[in-house]
Amino acid sequence: MSTSLALDYTYQYPFSSDVVSLDRGLGLRLATCGAHQEHPYFFEGRMLYPRTIGDMLIVLSNVVQANFVIPRSLLLDPVVTSSEDMLRFEGFSGCCGVYARADLPERSFEGDMMGRGTTNVDFNNPMRAALMRLRDQDDARLSVGAEKVELTRNESSVVEKKVQLPIRWIKGFSEVQAYQPFLELKVEVDGTRARQFFRTLSRASTAKRPSFITQFGKTLKISPRETSGAVRVLGINRLMLIEPLLSTAGKLRIWFDENSGTSGWEIHSEAGRFFLMISPEVYRGFSGEGQLLKDLAIGNWEKALPYAEAGLSWQSKININDLAKKSCQDEESLKAALAVLGSRGLAGYDVSTGEYFHRVLPFDLEKVEELQPRLKGANKLLESGKVKITEKIGDDDYDLAVEGTKVQQLVRLRLDQDKCTCPWFSRYQGKRGPCKHILAARMFIERQEEEAEK
C-alpha cells in the first residue's frame, strides 16, 4: 500500500504545445497553466539560436522525465519564469535528486516579454520532436502562452493531465534553492575540454563509490580518491543528462558545496546558461536534506520576511543591498528570509550571479512547510511533553532528554555543534540537517527563553 504523501494536481492547458508553420518559418507555441488554472501569456519572440535553445529544452524535459531510483515517469511539466530580462525554465527529476534550469537571456531572442510571472508549460512528445527538429538556420519563433486564450470545457484542444505531485517532489523543488548559495566555484574549463572529459566517463558501468573531479591544467581529471578541492559526485550517470549540450558549450563551470556534497554543473553557450544540480547520492533527493530546518524552527528571518516578500517584483536579480536600504533590515536577516522564501517556492537562486530571483512555483505550497517530516515530528514531541532539560551548562549550553520510540534520546545543545544519540544524527552527524530531537530541544529552549522574557 502506498504511503507517500502526494497532492492531487491537474495541469489544464488550453491547447497542446506544438509547432505551427508561420508565414516565415516555424512557430513554437508553449501552452501555459498557472497554479490557479490561469493561462498567462508571457513571451513572444524569434529565437536567435534555435538549435541550442531546442537542445536546452529537450535536456530540461529529459531531467523532468528522469527517475534514477525507480524507472517510472511522473509526467510532471517544467515551469517557466518570465522576468524583465530573462526567461528561466526549471525542472526537477521524478527521483527528486536532479534539478535543472535553462536561463535564456534577452539577447537570445528578438522579441518582447509580454508579462511577468511563473507558469507550468506543457511539454509533450510532439513538442519534443519539434524541438529536436530545430536548426540554427531556421527562422523559429517561440511563444510562452498565447493571446486571448479562453478555456472552454470539453473543448477538444484542451489538454488535461492529472497527476499526483509527491510532497517530497514539491518540497525538493523548493528546497533545492537552499543549497545553491553555499556552492563554490571549483572548476572552469572550455567546451572542448568539457567534451573530452565527458568522453572519459564510463557508460557501460557505474561506480558504486563516489568519484572526485579536479581541474588538472586545462583539463578535468576523475579519480576515486578524495583530494583537496575535488568535486565529489555519486551517480555519474546523472551527469550524462547534460552531455548533449556540450557540443555548443563555450565553457563548463562546476560548483560544489563540501558540507552538503551537492554539485552544480553550469554550461555556458551563446544562447544562455544551463544549470544542473545533483544531490550528494542517487538515493538521496533534495527534499530529505532539511538544510533550512534549523532556520525554520528558530530562525532570525521572521522579522525580515515581510520586507523581503514585499520586495519581490519578478526581478531576475534581487539586489540585497538595495532591499536592505529600502527595508532598513540587515542584509543577513534578508538573506535568511530570502532563503526561507526560496524554500517556499517564492524565490530561486542563481549561482552565476550570486543573487536570488523572484519566481513563484505554480503549486499550492502552503502545506509543504507544515509537512516537513522532521519539523512535524519535533512539534509532536513538544506537544506531547516529551522534552525535558536534564542539565544546564553555562549560559547557552543544555543537555536534554527526549523520549524516543523505544529509548530516551540524549540531546546536547552546544554553541559549536548540537548532538543527539539517535541513529539519524549518528549516521549523518548533522550533514543532513538536525534530527527531530535536536529540533524539538532547540524549540523547547527557545520557548522557555521567550516565556522568561515575558
Place this chain on the structure above:
Amino acid sequence: MTPEELEKYIESADAKGLAKAVEKYSETDRKKLSKTAAKIYREMREARINNKFDSKEYYKAFVAKFCTSELAMFAFCPISTLRGNTPSFWNYSIPDASEEKKEHEAHEALIKVLDDRRPVWVDEWMDSCLDEEFVSMPWCCVRILMKKGICKKPTTDAYIRLMVERLPDRWHLEEKEYTPASEKLLADPELLEDEIWRIFEVENDCFSNTREIPASSPANYENWAMALRKLSDQGHLDRQRLLTASLDGLTTGFNRNALSSFIEFHNFMEPDLKEMEARQSTYLDLLSSHAPNVVTFALKKLKEIDKGKKLDDSGFVNAVSPVFEIQTKVQPKNAMQLLGKIIERSPDLGKQILNVICGGLLHESAEIQEIALKLMGNYKNLLDKGVLSVIAERSEDISPSNRNLVHEILGGQAKEAKKVTAGTMTEKSKGKGPLLKRIDKIPAEYKLLTGLDKAEEAINSRQLLPPISFNQLDVPFLPGLQRIQPIETMDELLDAVAHAIEVTESADEAERILDGISRMCDQRPADFEKRAKVFLSRMEEQREREYARGFVSEWNVGKALFDVVHSWLTGKRGPTVNLKDKAKKPLLPILLRLDELAGRLVKKKAAPLLSAPTHVHGWIEASVLAERLLHYQKKGIDLPKHDFIQALLRVAPDRTGKVINKCKNLKGVAGDIMRWLLNGEKASIKKNDEPFWIAAGRARYPYDSLDKILNTKKGDWGPDCLKPAKYSWEIEVTKTYYKVSKETIYKRKLECKVEPAEITVIMIGRVPTLALHHPFSYLYGSSWLYQWISMVWAQNMEPYYAIGVGFLADRIDMNSASMEPNYTFIEPLLEADRPISDMGCLALWLGLAGQDADARGYAMDVLAEGIQDGRIHPDMLSPVLVKLGKDDWIKLNRVGKVLCETAKLSPLHSLVIARTLEQWLENQDELSRDASHVLSALHEIMIELGISLSDKARKPLEKVKGSSKTAKLCKSLLNHAPDKPTAAYDEALQLQLESRIQRAERWQNG
C-alpha cells in the same frame, strides 16, 4: 451486518455470500463496518507474515480467509485505506490466464462488490494500483471493470505497460491453450482505436527481439510486432499510421531499450522506398536525436533512400551536423560516407558540406578525423577562409597521426599540440648537468634502490632507466604516512562508537575505536548508563539488518565486535562467536584478538591496544609499541597473546638507539622479541612462545624462510608460516560440450596457486600470516572489512593481493557491487613507498581490464601515479599483460581505453605505455582481431614521441594481412619510421629521471 457476522463470513471464507449480503448497502451502512474490516485485514496480514504454515492445506485455508478479508475491505473501507492495495488473490486467480487456472470466487465477488458499490474513488484506486512498482493487477480485470462501466480508462502510462506485458499469452503454452495476441485484440476491438497507438507514446520495449521466436513456442506464436503487422495486413490497423507512430516514438526521451524496440518494429514493418521517401523529413530530423541508436537507424534509412536515388541532398547536409557530436564512430563515419557521395554529385553543396565536416575534427576518434581531413584535402579548392581558420583552431586537438594531413591543408598555420604534464619538472632539473649534480649528492644505497646508479648510462643512450627495485622495510617510509590521532576523551569515544554503529568509515577508524575502548574501559561518566542503553538498543537493530554497514552485525567479524562493545558497555560478555565456523577461518586471528579484548573489558582492565596502528595502512611505530608493552609491564597486565602477535605484524622497522633503549627495559618474551626485531640477538625460544617468534620472524623477514633463522625443525605448516609463500598463476581453459545446443563452450579461468599448498588448520589461529592463505568461502561486506584484512600483515601485502586476484578475476566481466568492494585490493598499491610486487601487478591489470568501475578507477590511479613516481615500468607491466592476453582472457578494448587515457597524462606516461605495448607485441605470435584497440593507442603515441617499433615487435604485425582495421594499423605502424625522437620523448626521459631523484632525495631526508 454486525461485526460478528462479518467475522463469520471471513472465518468461513464465504466471499460470494459476503458480496451478496452487502449488495444493497449505502455508503453510510458500509462506513459502520469500515473499522472492523480494516482491523481484521490488518490482523490477518500480520498473521500471514508471521505464520510458518506447517501444511499446504492449512495455508490454502488461510489464504481463502485472507482473500475474504481483503474483499471486506473493498466492501466497507474508504479510499484512504485502499489506495495502492491490489487484492493479493488477483495474483493467482486470473480468470482467463492460461498458465494459472486457480479460479477463486473472491475474484468475481470483488467485481460484484465494486459493481454494486460504484465507489467514487475507483479511478483513483485503479491508478494507484497500476502505479505500484510491481503491478499485480490482472489485465483482464482492468478491462472487465472498464467494460462494466465501474471505472474509466486509466490515464496512467502503467495501464499501457500492463497491456503490453499481460495481454499476450505466455510463449511456452501448448498450441491448444495459446491464443495469439492478434486474436485477443480483435476480440477487444476498442483497443485498436486507442491503446494500440499509445504503445508508441509510453516507455516500453515490447518490440524487442522481434525476429527471435523462442524455442518450443506454439506454431501460432505471435509477439507484439507480428500481431500488429498481421492486423495491418488484414486491414484492421492503418499501416501508414503504424509506421509514423513508430517514428514518433523515437522523438521521445525514452531509454535506449524502448527506442531500440520502436526501431525494431519500424524495420519489421519493412517500409518500401515510397514509404521511406514519404518519411524522409522525419528521418532527417532524427539525425538530431541525442540517442546514438536512433541516429544509426536514421542514417541507415537515409542510405536506403539514397540507394533509391531519392535522397534530399540539401536537406541531408542541413540536418547532418549533430551526427558528428556522437561519441561512437559508426554514425559519423556513415554520415561522412554519404556526404562524400553528395559532394561528388552536387559540387554546389561542396562549401556547405566542408563546413559541416569541420564537426568531425572534434571527434575523439583519429579515424573520423582522418576521413574528415581527407575529404577536405580532396576538395581543397572549396575550403574558404572560415573553414581554414576552424581547422587551424582545432589542429591542437587533432590526433598525432593526422597532423600531417592538417599540415597538408594548412601549411604553416597549424598549431602544435602541447600535452598537460602530470610530472613535476622543476627549473633546476632542466638539462643534464643540474640533474647529475643532484644525483651525486644522493647516498649510494638510495641510488642503487632507485636505479639512479645507471642514470648517466640512461641519459647518454636516451633510454628509460631500469625498473626501480626496493624493499619497503629498507627505506624510511613512515614519515610520509599520515599519523592516526588516538581518541582522547570519553565523549569523543562515545560519539565515534555512535557513528560507527551506523556507518563505519574505515578500518583505521575501527582500530581507533577498539583502542579507545581498550584504554578507557574503566571510566564511567555520569550519563554513561543512559547512553549505553541507547547504543545497545541500536546495536540490536543493526544486527537484524541483512546488509549492515556499521561496526556490529551478524556477518563476518560483526558479532565479535558486538561482543566487544557489549562487554565494554555492560560489563558482561555479548553473543558467542562460533570460532569453529569454517567460513570464518581466514578471519580467525581477528576474531581471537577481539575475543581476548572482550575478556579484558569485562574485567575493566584499561590498557592501550598493542596492535592499534599509529599510522595509516596498519603501521605501528616501533617506539610506540615498546611504550605500550612497558605500560602492560608496569600495570602487571598479562601480555595479550593475539594482540601482541598482530602488533608484531604491523611494526614499522626503526632501529634507532632511542627505540632500542626503550626495549632494554622490557622483560620476558616481549622484551626478547622486541630486541630481536630491532636487529638484536635472538633469545632461546620456549615452545609456547613459538607463535610470537613466527610473527616476529615474518615481521623482520617477510619474504624469507624462517627455518634457519628460528632454528626450528618443525614441519611445514603452510605458506607464510615458516616458509614464505610462492605464487604462480595460469589461465586455464576448460572445454564443455552442451548436447542440447550442440555447442562447445570454452571457459577461461585464472588459477592462482600458492606453495606450500597444504595448510595446517590448527595453526591458523596462532599464525595470522598463515590464516590469510585459507580460502574464503565468501567475503561479502563493507570496504572497511576488506581494508581490515589488508592490515593483518602490513609488512607484506602479497597474500592480500592474492585474495584480491581471485575475487577480481571472478568478477572481471561484472559491474561494481556494493557488498563486494574489490577496489580495496588495489588501494594499497597507491602507497608511493610500497613496491609493486608480482601479485600486486596482476591485481592492477585485473582492475584495469575489469568491468568493475570502482576497481578500474583505482587501478587507473595506480597506473598513473606508479608511472609518475617510478614504481611502474614497462618491464613489469608487459609480462603480466602477455600472460593475461593468452587465449583472449582479457578484453583488449578495455585495456586499450585505459592505456589511451593514461598515455594522455604526460610524455612519460606515453612512453611507458608505448614500451609496454611494444614488449607485449614482441611476445605475440599472431594478433587477435581486437588488437586494433591497443594498436591505435600505440600508433598515436609512436607518432607523438617520434619513435618506432623494435624489430621483434614488428614481426607479429608483418603477419597480419587483409584490410581489417587491425591490418591497416599494422601497416601504419610498420611504415612509421621517424628520423629522430621528438622533444616530447626527451621530456619523458627527463620526467622519469626527475621523479627518481625526487624519491631518492625524499628518502635521504628521512
